[in-house]
Structure formats: C-alpha cells, structure tokens
Amino acid sequence: MRELRLMKGNEAIAEAAIRAGADAYFGYPITPQSEVLEYLMAEQPMERTGMVVLQAESEIAAINMVYGAAATGKRVLTSSSSPGISLKQEGISYIAGAELPCLIVNVVRGGPGLGTIQPSQADYFQSTKGGGHGDYRLLVLAPASVQEMSDFVKLGFELAFKYRNPVLILSDGVIGQMMEKVELFEQQPRVTTFDPAWTVTGKPKERERNIATSLDLDPYRQEKHNYKLQAKYKAMEENEVRFEEFDCKDAEYLIVAYGSSARISQKAVQLARAKGIKAGLFRPITLFPFPKQEISALASQVKGILSVEMSAGQMIEDIQLAAAGKVNVQHFGRYGGVIPAPDEVLEALELLISGGSK
Amino acid sequence: MNLKDIIKPENLVYSKTPLLTDNVMSYCPGCSHGTAHRIIMEVIEEMGIQSETIGVAPVGCSVLAYDFMNIDMAQAAHGRAPAVATGIKRCWPEKYVFTYQGDGDLAAIGTAETIHACNRGENIMIVFINNGIYGMTGGQMAPTTLPGMKSSTSPFGRDVATMGNPIKMTDLVAQLPGTYYVTRQAVHKPVNVRRTKKAIRIALENQKLNKGLSFIEIVSSCNSGWKMTPVQANIWMEENMIPFYPLGDLKVDGELVKK
Numbered sequence: 001m002r003e004l005r006l007m008k009g010n011e012a013i014a015e016a017a018i019r020a021g022a023d024a025y026f027g028y029p030i031t032p033q034s035e036v037l038e039y040l041m042a043e044q045p046m047e048r049t050g051m052v053v054l055q056a057e058s059e060i061a062a063i064n065m066v067y068g069a070a071a072t073g074k075r076v077l078t079s080s081s082s083p084g085i086s087l088k089q090e091g092i093s094y095i096a097g098a099e100l101p102c103l104i105v106n107v108v109r110g111g112p113g114l115g116t117i118q119p120s121q122a123d124y125f126q127s128t129k130g131g132g133h134g135d136y137r138l139l140v141l142a143p144a145s146v147q148e149m150s151d152f153v154k155l156g157f158e159l160a161f162k163y164r165n166p167v168l169i170l171s172d173g174v175i176g177q178m179m180e181k182v183e184l185f186e187q188q189p190r191v192t193t194f195d196p197a198w199t200v201t202g203k204p205k206e207r208e209r210n211i212a213t214s215l216d217l218d219p220y221r222q223e224k225h226n227y228k229l230q231a232k233y234k235a236m237e238e239n240e241v242r243f244e245e246f247d248c249k250d251a252e253y254l255i256v257a258y259g260s261s262a263r264i265s266q267k268a269v270q271l272a273r274a275k276g277i278k279a280g281l282f283r284p285i286t287l288f289p290f291p292k293q294e295i296s297a298l299a300s301q302v303k304g305i306l307s308v309e310m311s312a313g314q315m316i317e318d319i320q321l322a323a324a325g326k327v328n329v330q331h332f333g334r335y336g337g338v339i340p341a342p343d344e345v346l347e348a349l350e351l352l353i354s355g356g357s358k
Numbered sequence: 359m360n361l362k363d364i365i366k367p368e369n370l371v372y373s374k375t376p377l378l379t380d381n382v383m384s385y386c387p388g389c390s391h392g393t394a395h396r397i398i399m400e401v402i403e404e405m406g407i408q409s410e411t412i413g414v415a416p417v418g419c420s421v422l423a424y425d426f427m428n429i430d431m432a433q434a435a436h437g438r439a440p441a442v443a444t445g446i447k448r449c450w451p452e453k454y455v456f457t458y459q460g461d462g463d464l465a466a467i468g469t470a471e472t473i474h475a476c477n478r479g480e481n482i483m484i485v486f487i488n489n490g491i492y493g494m495t496g497g498q499m500a501p502t503t504l505p506g507m508k509s510s511t512s513p514f515g516r517d518v519a520t521m522g523n524p525i526k527m528t529d530l531v532a533q534l535p536g537t538y539y540v541t542r543q544a545v546h547k548p549v550n551v552r553r554t555k556k557a558i559r560i561a562l563e564n565q566k567l568n569k570g571l572s573f574i575e576i577v578s579s580c581n582s583g584w585k586m587t588p589v590q591a592n593i594w595m596e597e598n599m600i601p602f603y604p605l606g607d608l609k610v611d612g613e614l615v616k617k
Binding site: 023024026052054056057058060061062064065066067068069070071072074076090091094098200201202203204205209210211212213214215 | 410429431443
C-alpha cells in the first residue's frame, strides 16, 4: 500500500521513527530540527505503538537516556543540530565504546560556536572521523531528499543492530526544513526479543550478568576491545558502502557532493552538459564508510574532480586520499549558512577545467 | 570439637548474599562502599527481584560496583546515571532501576541530571554516597567537602569565600514534587546499617507503586581520601560530617517531614 504525504524532512524522520518500530526518542529542542520532537509529541506514539517520547533537560541528558535504553536492547533514537550534537559527543563515544545500537540525527547548521540556524555541511569531520574521544567510527548516512530522511531511519536501525554501533543520519537545514513528497513505509512491529548475550534487562538465573560498559582498566584487554571495534569498522567498509552516480559513465569532469549539495550539483551537471561539458555527479550516501574505491576508479577516468560542500572543505580530504594524486581535486563551498546556487557550482567547475583555482 | 564439627548447616548464622560476586573487594579497608553494596544486594535478594533489577553505576569509586553486584548493570558517563536510568526505566517501567552515585558525580558534574530526574519523578532509586571527597582520583575537594576541610585541591582547608559552600543535595531534592521518599542515613554502626537497609527496602517497594523517586543519601567515610585510619575516619565522620548532614528522613510518602 503506497502512502504518499507532503512532509518536511524533520517530520519524515519523526514519522519514520514511529513506523520503524522505535521504542523511544529522547531529545532537546534546537533549530532547525525542533519539528522532530514537536511532531512526535503531537503524534502521541505511545497511543500508536507504545513508543516513549521524552523531552530531556539537555542534549547531554538526551544522549545518556539513549545510552540507557540502548543498553537494554531497545530501538532508540535522538536528534539535534550541530551545537547540540557537539554536546552529545561524550555520550556517543560511550555508546560506541560499549557497542550499543542507536540512531542519531544531525540536522546541520552553520558554525562554529552558536553560528547560525541556516543550513551547513561543516560537521563532516566531526561525523566521519569519530567526533568524541577515542578510536571509533559512526556509520554515517547522508540523505539528499525527504524520502531518504524517511528511508534512512529504517535502514539506520537495521545497520545499528547489525553492527551494534551508533548510526548517524547526517542531514542539514535544507533537507530538514524543505517539504517534499514522501512514500512512507508500512508500520514495522516493535522488537519483543532481546539478545541475551548483551542486553541489560535483569539477570535471570540461567545466564551470567550483562554489563553495558566502555570501561576496562586493563590496557591489554582494552587494546583487544579496540581491535574488535576496528574489525567492525573494516567490515562496514567492506559491506556497507552506498552511493549514487549521475552521468558518470562518460564524464570527463566529476563533481562529488552529498546531501543538499548533491541536489544543487546535479542541476550544475545538467547546466554543464547543456554547454557541452561532459560532467558527472558522484553522490556518496555513506560518508563512513566512504566510497574510496569508486572514487579511485573515477579518478582514473576523469580530468578533474570538484568537491562541493557547504563547508570550507572537509570531504575533499577523503576524495584526495581516494584519488591518490591521479587527478586534480578542488573544493567549492559556501559556508556559514550560505547555500550555493547551481551557476556558482558551474562557474567553479569551469574554473577547474580552465586550470585555475580560487 | 574441631572445625569440621562447627561447620554445619544448623550452625550457620550468616552468609554472603549470592548477589555479591566472589571478586575480592577492591575498596579500601574502612570504606563505606562495601557495606552499602552488601545491603543493597541483600534487599534485592530478599525481595527476589534479581532478574527484574537493573543498576547504573557512573564514574568515581562507584564505577567498580559492577565488579561486585551480581546483577545486570549499565555503566554511565560521569554524572549521567540519572539520565541513563531514565532511559532504562521509561522503556522498562516494570523493572527495578537504581543508580549508585558518589558526591562528585551526583552533586557536581551531574547536578542537572539529578535535579531533573528527581523533578520528573522518575520511578527509580538513587543511592547517594556522600563522603565529602573525590576518592577515586585521590582526595580532591568535592561539592560536599565541609568548610575548612582539607583535600588535595584545598590543601589549606575549604575556603568558602573562594571555593563555595558544600551543597546539601538531599535537602534540595526533598523540595521537588517528583521525589516521594528522601532520607539521609549512614553505615558506620550496626544500627545505621539496619536503618539504611530498611530505607533501601522502602525505596524499592516504592518503585512498585510508581509514586516517584526515592533518594537515599548515605553519609560515608573515605579514610584514604581523608588520610585517616578507618577508626579515626568514623569518629571524624560522626563529629564533623553528621552534624552538617544530619541523619533521618526528610520526606516520607511524598510529604516533607516536619522537624
């Protein structure tokens, strides 16, 4: 049964959370993502599915409520925007260290500091390189449409439980606030079984006690635990790379962009093609794991790569690593809350083609 | 009569609860943690709720609690145990959930989480070990360190003019409508151990009724942090800590106790 609705990205996240069978949401208001909590409160998911929704006293409390619920094997999520996500980093590090599954949504706004409430993609480093303290990674999904805001909630929970790892949906103020048609997936049942190997649900006689913790004071055991985490991240790199290509087959010049920048860049590719430039767009959907091999292969094919990101240039570092010097890679970005227009992207692409740089 | 004649079931007067693990207690001799751990586990055993109980231990000496408590536990970040417990309890309202926190954890870095969990009336038990010092990190000044009391970060004694006053969290949370039972106890003498154990029983029984949060402060000694022998520490605690943090119920059945 196809159920179509016109929704904001933030509303799609909230509706998808209920439909994905989430057990709980803990959050704190911050622009531009407050609609997630508002929608959930208005929708009364306790009546619909028994899902808990609680407005916490801070982002710090919210992520630690997530930790508690996740430790018991429940399907739990939180959402915030950049400054709030910074506050959550300690908790996210603990969740990654304790190997608990959960979903985190960042509707990115401009920074640094309090910055602005306008859209940005300047949290790429924080999202893909760990974010908090210690050696850990989040599995990062970057939606480019309201449809994907909905779809990635379901996918995100699946991946979080598959790897017992926090999954981050890295969105931005454009995708969070804009309205689009969404085809909603059908209501999924909430989980009723909890893995006795690790979930903290009360110790029955027949098993040893379970402890959700990231602490081990013995450095050799802690190192072993880190090996296990690294093996998990490697498995993600082998199995979970997701991306989308647009006009890449015969491309001589490549734009790499994710999220709303990919939408803008797709238009720029169309404008370039109209002018006879053989341009293509490569859109990473997973930012960690990053599609290294695919970009490496395209780097052998094209004459130049333009990284487009609403930042001062963060993802370009991963593209350069993947391209390994095979081809010139340049960055184009507007930032601090400014959204680039397609003709600006085209201009930057033409500058790259002409051998110039900004 | 030899030892074999003595060790017989009919002569058994006391045994360690199986809800404490066989791990050797790593707490300093004289520390109150061991007794506090034991009586919590005894109450859980007596109520037969091991399989229904989830404990939360955060950072500080209490981070080691799960080495000794033979129940399912979640370790929390420093100060965040009430938030972690909230996440668990909201998802499992039928389970018994408690936190076990020290003074630095509960009354300094975790003040917001403590106040708000109390104010929301989360149906959990908070056990608050107040020994007026940071034990795990080696004896630094805590939010509950007494005026004039020496610590490694107040080597000339706590100067309240520059370092602030000790905070009476138990008095503070008793004022909040979300707390149902608030009491301050100790475990340095058998009579106090019995009273504290009774308080833990009341707190866990309260969880069944969904009446709100139960908050039990245990005024404790940290002889290592205080640089005293265990006996000296207990005497010092009685002469200095308890006059400042007087023992007794502050709130019972949701009503403030009139003094």
